Amino acid sequence: MLMNLFKFKGGVKPPTNKTQSNTLPIAQAPLPSRLIVPLHQSIGGTPRPVVKAGDHVLKGQLIGEADGWISAAVHAPTSGTVLEVAMHVQPHPSGLDAMCVVIEPDGRDKWIAHGPLDYAAMAPEAVREHLQQSGVVGLGGAAFPTHGKLTASKTVPMDELIINGAECEPFITCDDLLMRERAEEVVRGIGIFRDLLQPKKVLIGIEDNKPEAAAAMRAAVDALNEPFLVIQVPTLYPAGGAKQLIRVLTGKEVPAAKRSTDLGVQCFNVATAYTAWRAIAHGEPVVSRLVTVSGNVHAPRNYEVLIGTPMGELLKLATPHPDTDGIVMGGPMMGFLVPNEQVPVIKATNCLIAHSDRVFPPKAPEMPCIRCGACAEVCPHELQPFEMYWFSRAKNFGKTQEYHIFDCIECGCCSFVCPSRIPLVQYFRFAKSEIWAREREKNAADGAKTRFEFKQLRDEREKAEKAEKLAKVAAAQAAKKAAEAAAAAAAETAAAETGAPGNDSAAPESKAVAEATTLPDATLTTVDAEKEAKRAAIAAAMARAKAQRDAMPAKNTEAVTIEQQRAIDDIEARRAVLAPAAVPGEKTE
Amino acid sequence: MDILLAIAIMALGAVVLGAALGFASVKFKVEGDPLVEKIEGILPQTQCGQCGFPGCKPYAEAIAKGEVDINLCPPGGMEGVQKLADLLGREVKELEAEEKPKQVAIIDENTCIGCTLCIQACPVDAIVGAAKQMHTIIAPLCTGCELCLPPCPVECIRMEAIGENLDNWKWKYPVIEIKTEMRKAAPMMKAA
Numbered sequence: 137m138l139m140n141l142f143k144f145k146g147g148v149k150p151p152t153n154k155t156q157s158n159t160l161p162i163a164q165a166p167l168p169s170r171l172i173v174p175l176h177q178s179i180g181g182t183p184r185p186v187v188k189a190g191d192h193v194l195k196g197q198l199i200g201e202a203d204g205w206i207s208a209a210v211h212a213p214t215s216g217t218v219l220e221v222a223m224h225v226q227p228h229p230s231g232l233d234a235m236c237v238v239i240e241p242d243g244r245d246k247w248i249a250h251g252p253l254d255y256a257a258m259a260p261e262a263v264r265e266h267l268q269q270s271g272v273v274g275l276g277g278a279a280f281p282t283h284g285k286l287t288a289s290k291t292v293p294m295d296e297l298i299i300n301g302a303e304c305e306p307f308i309t310c311d312d313l314l315m316r317e318r319a320e321e322v323v324r325g326i327g328i329f330r331d332l333l334q335p336k337k338v339l340i341g342i343e344d345n346k347p348e349a350a351a352a353m354r355a356a357v358d359a360l361n362e363p364f365l366v367i368q369v370p371t372l373y374p375a376g377g378a379k380q381l382i383r384v385l386t387g388k389e390v391p392a393a394k395r396s397t398d399l400g401v402q403c404f405n406v407a408t409a410y411t412a413w414r415a416i417a418h419g420e421p422v423v424s425r426l427v428t429v430s431g432n433v434h435a436p437r438n439y440e441v442l443i444g445t446p447m448g449e450l451l452k453l454a455t456p457h458p459d460t461d462g463i464v465m466g467g468p469m470m471g472f473l474v475p476n477e478q479v480p481v482i483k484a485t486n487c488l489i490a491h492s493d494r495v496f497p498p499k500a501p502e503m504p505c506i507r508c509g510a511c512a513e514v515c516p517h518e519l520q521p522f523e524m525y526w527f528s529r530a531k532n533f534g535k536t537q538e539y540h541i542f543d544c545i546e547c548g549c550c551s552f553v554c555p556s557r558i559p560l561v562q563y564f565r566f567a568k569s570e571i572w573a574r575e576r577e578k579n580a581a582d583g584a585k586t587r588f589e590f591k592q593l594r595d596e597r598e599k600a601e602k603a604e605k606l607a608k609v610a611a612a613q614a615a616k617k618a619a620e621a622a623a624a625a626a627a628e629t630a631a632a633e634t635g636a637p638g639n640d641s642a643a644p645e646s647k648a649v650a651e652a653t654t655l656p657d658a659t660l661t662t663v664d665a666e667k668e669a670k671r672a673a674i675a676a677a678m679a680r681a682k683a684q685r686d687a688m689p690a691k692n693t694e695a696v697t698i699e700q701q702r703a704i705d706d707i708e709a710r711r712a713v714l715a716p717a718a719v720p721g722e723k724t725e
Numbered sequence: 726m727d728i729l730l731a732i733a734i735m736a737l738g739a740v741v742l743g744a745a746l747g748f749a750s751v752k753f754k755v756e757g758d759p760l761v762e763k764i765e766g767i768l769p770q771t772q773c774g775q776c777g778f779p780g781c782k783p784y785a786e787a788i789a790k791g792e793v794d795i796n797l798c799p800p801g802g803m804e805g806v807q808k809l810a811d812l813l814g815r816e817v818k819e820l821e822a823e824e825k826p827k828q829v830a831i832i833d834e835n836t837c838i839g840c841t842l843c844i845q846a847c848p849v850d851a852i853v854g855a856a857k858q859m860h861t862i863i864a865p866l867c868t869g870c871e872l873c874l875p876p877c878p879v880e881c882i883r884m885e886a887i888g889e890n891l892d893n894w895k896w897k898y899p900v901i902e903i904k905t906e907m908r909k910a911a912p913m914m915k916a917a
Contacts, residue, residue, distance in 0.1 A: 573893065
């Protein structure tokens with residue numbers, strides 16, 4: 137199969153160191169003394185624990201429920217008893233703790249009831265859902281939940297599905313062995329991805345230093361009669377980077393701040409395809425993975441390891457040399473020293489390298505940058521590491537972003553070639569995490585500001601509403617009082633008139649009025665009542681106007697100093713004590 | 726005649742340009758004080774009032790007017806003072822108060838009597854609860870301003886420093902700083 141391959145810029149050729157571990161077949165690691173299963177093993181939401189200390193769990197039983205769509209479930213790797221759900225040290229460069237489920241195996245390794253799914257009858261939605269529930273995540277190292285990548289873009293036609301079997305990092309051979317020994321299941325898994333994404337082409341990229349793996353995959357593709365293309369790509373670190381492999385196989389360059397999906401390309405690791413097939417065809421969730429154990433050990437080899445196995449116990453299987461002084465998780469280019477031997481193997485652990493000064497001689501001290509440009513020549517993303525280094529070192533983070541620091545994939549090529557031995561990637565990681573922290577702080581401050589402003593607005597509105605309510609009450613009371621006063625006045629006059637009927641000196645017309653008022657003359661009383669109502673309405677309106685005037689803040693109180701405000705408050709407090717007596721209608725509710 | 730024409734042309738030019746300037750000053754008028762906004766952008770928006778002003782905006786306004794110093798904001802820290810000094814061209818000064826690590830308020834929910842006083846005091850609405858119901862802090866919204874501490878009648882609120890966790894962990898600065906070596910051996914030798 138001849139095909140035009142493309143090239144990516146830069147790249148380095150470190151010694152591959154793969155032959156030590158790829159000669160022996162995959163071995164099954166024995167049950168460890170205990171399993172520490174971190175809940176947060178994929179990008180996205182942290183799964184919620186669904187077991188508690190003392191519970192008995194079976195192999196494959198759900199122990200952490202996916203939290204949200206971008207999150208994947210976590211399962212018990214073997215049967216046993218849950219000892220605790222507690223914080224434990226993580227395989228992370230920080231050495232910090234996170235929530236883990238600790239399981240003591242009972243030795244029976246008993247599976248929960250599971251079986252093959254009727255894949256042909258399953259809707260694509262159900263397949264994605266099942267993959268999420270089975271905890272299938274990208275096993276290349278990023279651990280992005282796979283189901284989240286299995287929805288084709290609605291706007292861009294799906295051109296190519298890339299399967300990443302490049303495994304470019306030195307020492308690591310787990311994907312190589314997987315393809316050699318389990319090629320058929322990998323190809324079947326790729327078939328699932330193909331069915332969900334409906335791409336025009338499926339390309340399987342394997343570095344040309346793995347001829348056995350490529351041959352096995354070709355044989356499996358032919359045996360299953362699939363139209364997949366197995367392509368051998370030149371061995372050049374970091375050909376296994378998603379963007380690099382896409383570039384090599386399709387010639388498409390994924391622009392900064394865009395995802396390959398936007399170009400109609402999607403990329404999966406071979407091990408991810410394998411676990412997807414196990415999940416669909418056998419109903420097995422992801423409870424184990426292949427891990428290369430290499431470096432300063434007697435018997436480097438690939439092991440099928442339960443998730444949660446303490447790294448120290450796994451390393452012992454390969455009998456490390458006595459001068460081993462640490463464990464590197466991942467390869468020598470992108471890996472990191474884990475905090476201690478107790479940290480567990482997680483879904484993203486593809487390789488453990490026993491560290492010693494013999495395997496990785498200590499670096500000579502860092503020298504000043506001579507601006508030779510070697511780092512820029514090898515950068516696969518065509519960045520200018522020497523510029524980014526300068527600005528990171530000076531903590532000028534705005535400038536680092538101008539030089540596109542976030543396009544850096546931290547592959548380590550620049551540090552590898554630097555003649556001054558500057559740990560460039562560390563500077564970039566520092567700058568990136570500093571920028572992220574600032575971004576978080578900025579967002580938090582903006583959020584606090586909006587909420588503060590909203591609270592002020594609400595307080596003012598509430599004050600205004602309260603004043604309005606008080607004014608209404610005051611107006612109603614004033615009206616009532618006016619009406620009462622009017623009624624009293626009317627009664628008084630009536631009483632006065634009726635009280636002097638025998639007075640002869642009274643004018644005859646006044647007598648007539650008196651008679652009229654005393655007599656149940658309907659017309660005259662209605663006129664009187666109307667007059668009173670009008671008067672009351674006027675009084676109420678006046679009271680309302682007064683209340684409104686009171687509710688408006690005085691102009692000269694807008695810009696007062698704190699001392700002045702305090703003085704005003706004091707006066708207000710004293711006034712409030714006196715107020716009920718002075719204006720009872722307004723101050724009492 | 727020529728001189729009159731020249732004067733007329735200059736006058737016409739002056740009128741046209743004047744009109745353009747007048748139009749521009751109306752059309753592109755800057756609303757508000759951009760300096761206040763820039764200062765406010767630097768302030769941490771905790772709304773804690775530790776500067777003596779009721780919120781970050783009044784303090785920003787006072788700084789813009791040049792009435793107060795730039796070192797009154799403890800939550801902003803020395804970094805904030807540095808940024809303000811850079812923006813305003815003023816001199817960097819030591820912080821007035823002690824710089825504290827970032828904190829979050831925590832309500833002891835067993836002691837809380839549900840008086841709502843802390844809810845009223847919280848400037849950023851980070852406390853939920855109702856009268857005679859237990860209150861609690863929405864931790865991600867809390868700015869650590871401590872304004873809820875004094876009104877609590879049962880003292881059930883405490884402040885806790887936000888420790889390092891996997892979500893906020895940062896890679897360290899790779900430059901190893903040169904420290905003066907502690908010479909302990911020499912005096913011991915002398916004593917011997």
